[in-house]
Amino acid sequence: MLGSWQVLRCKSQVFRNLSTTSLKCGSGPKVAVVGGGAAGFYATQQIAKARPDSVIDIFEKLPVPFGLVRFGVAPDHQDVKKCISTFNKVAELPNVNYIGNSTLGKDFSFVDLKRCYDSVLLTYGTDEDRKLGIPGEDLRNVMGARDLVSVYNGLPGYETFPVDLDTDTVVIIGVGNVSIDVARLLLSPVDQLRKFDVTEAWLEKRLTSKVKRVVLVGRRGPLHVSFTIKELREMTKLENTRPILHKEQYLPIQDMLAKLERPRKRLIELLVNTALKEPDAKTAERYNNAKQSWELQLLRSPVEALPGPDGKSVAKLRLAVNIPKGDSVEQTDQIEEIETGLVLRSIGYKSIQADPDIKFDSKKGIVPNEDGRVSPGVYTAGWLGTGPRGVIIDTMNNAFKVAGNVIEDLKGMQEGKPGREGMPHLPGHTTWQDWKKIEQVEEEAGKPKGKLREKLWTVESMLNAIKS
Known part of the structure; x- marks a missing residue:
């Protein structure tokens, strides 16, 4: 017993359970x-x-x-x-x-x-997911990363949720741990996932998946990514997968590393080293033989999702190029396009x-x-x-x-x-x-x-x- 806690008889007519176990009662607050x-x-x-x-x-x-x-x-x-x-x-x-x-x-x-x-x-x-607020967001196969999380984790209500992995490229808007998790679950070997409590439905989707490339899009630069070092390290070591980090985005921040506080410093160091340092022979061989990739595309903002020939499903995502302005960014008129059949927003709940x-x-x-x-x-x-x-x-x-x-x-x-x-x-x-x-x-x-x-x-x- 804890202290003066006392058991009182609960009124069975108020709370009936599917089991016969009584609930605990007490006289205090x-x-x-x-x-x-x-x-x-x-x-x-x-x-x-x-x-x-x-x-x-x-x-x-x-x-x-x-x-x-x-x-x-x-x-x-x-x-x-x-x-x-x-x-x-x-x-x-x-x-x-x-x-x-x-x-x-x-x-x-x-x-x-x-x-x-x-x-x-x-x-x-x-x-609920926060929305992007861009044209084309209501196209088929533009959805929340949370939806995929709910499918592979078995959240009630998602038993028949339509997830189409019949695309070479998936784009995830956001650079937090949820984005990294989803990218990893899209690219990890199916046999490795089987031993965990991932749903059979997700394993079946992965077996027929055509996804070979996952692009993570962030509005700001490398100093402002939200994922943690453990998740990043996992992605750099992911089997049959090579990381693609654009060197020009990391060159300007090399001299800033010494001023950062741990653990932020360790995270940014890993990003910079992955982007700029030549990998050792064993890692280089692994990257060269990889048939999949994940890409960190920073200083980009989604501006429009474009449909394919059917007019209903997403086929391209348009991104505006940003330039750093202190701790924020300024969106330019320069536009890039990524061909993709699945766009996932992961910008918060x-x-x-x-x-x-x-x-x-x-x-x-x-x-x-x-x-x-x-x-x-x-x-x-x-x-x-x-x-x-x-x-x-x-x-x-x-x-x-x-x-x-x-x-x-x-x-x-x-x-x-x-x-x-x-x-x-x-x-x-x-x-x-x-x-x-x-x-x-x-x-x-x-x-x-x-x-x-x-x-x-x-x-x-x-x-x-x-x-x-």
């Missing part, structure tokens, strides 16, 4: 966390330990937890998913409940949450207003806040509050900080609001025990294929796994 991703779990960890008399209910719209850790992190980056071991421990604390398959704005309202909980923490992340009563800045795509505080008793953490930035450790640090504010504001509170006992009936919600059943089914299904797991892709299949 009630905290609702909306979003079962990294921000939600990290914040819950801090609140649960600081206030063992509290009860924290994590609401997640999908039956399964972990958000972008499950559906955003590349399947071949399992080391990044090690944080799941921490989340497992959090979910099993005696004052934490996981309530899946329950959607804010549909199954319950923001007003319900404020009425029933002493603190409401919104961490439901980002649901934005959140949505999940409920009309939530304060929301539609222009920035965030819930306005000051250090996570939105209004008395209401908080936000993760990308919903900061915008899409950083990696998981940045989300963790933000969640810890916001959780500290929640803990501070709960000081002195002993008797809590009704919590889930006052909430609307959620007949189809799932629990942590249900998730463990789903996880077991996935792992068993993956074993014959030599995979970590074979993800259940639809909500229906997840719920059927629980029933069985």
Whole structure:
């Protein structure tokens, strides 16, 4: 037991589950966390330990937890998913409940949450891509990089999403880690991907793929790329693939390296060395024999996507050449064209207003806040509050900080609001025990294929796994 935490009998008529496992109850402050991703779990960890008399209910719209850790992190980056071991421990604390398959704005309202909980923490992340805002963006095969991520990671709703890899060249607009991940998943040997939890649908698409070249386009120069050194190093060593970096873009920044701070210096050094230094004999031979390439085309801005003969599908992308102006760039009238059958935008995500009563800045795509505080008793953490930035450790640090504010504001509170006992009936919600059943089914299904797991892709299949 943790501290003075006490078990009270939950009202079964309020919360019926697909399983018979009871939810945990308590008499202290009630905290609702909306979003079962990294921000939600990290914040819950801090609140649960600081206030063992509290009860924290994590609401997640999908039956399964972990958000972008499950559906955003590349399947071949399992080391990044090690944080799941921490989340497992959090979910099993005696004052934490996981309530899946329950959607804010549909199954319950923001007003319900404020009425029933002493603190409401919104961490439901980002649901939409930022658009390029150029002519031709609505052409077929112009889509978000996130769409491909959702296909190879098995996000429900993407089971039949049309991804056409019947093209020699793919262009990705953006130079962050998502862009690098997608490029790697487009070019990595299929046999290497098989052992991870990538979907069978993606493996099938890759087997018939004609993609030999991936071009990453960035508006600014080398000093402003957003990916990290690990991802870049992987791309320079990718089997059967050579990097193409344009020397003229790196010559002007050689003398600036000494002034950069680590780890930025190490990243830019690797870029400069890859672009300007002659590779050793072994690397040169590997590059010469490579049948694929990835290209970093910087100081370019997309201005128009052009259709092919059918008038419906993208065939070319027009790029304006930029020139550096301090920390920004100036777009020139010089235009270049790339022939391509697939254009992916990866210029950031934005959140949505999940409920009309939530304060929301539609222009920035965030819930306005000051250090996570939105209004008395209401908080936000993760990308919903900061915008899409950083990696998981940045989300963790933000969640810890916001959780500290929640803990501070709960000081002195002993008797809590009704919590889930006052909430609307959620007949189809799932629990942590249900998730463990789903996880077991996935792992068993993956074993014959030599995979970590074979993800259940639809909500229906997840719920059927629980029933069985």
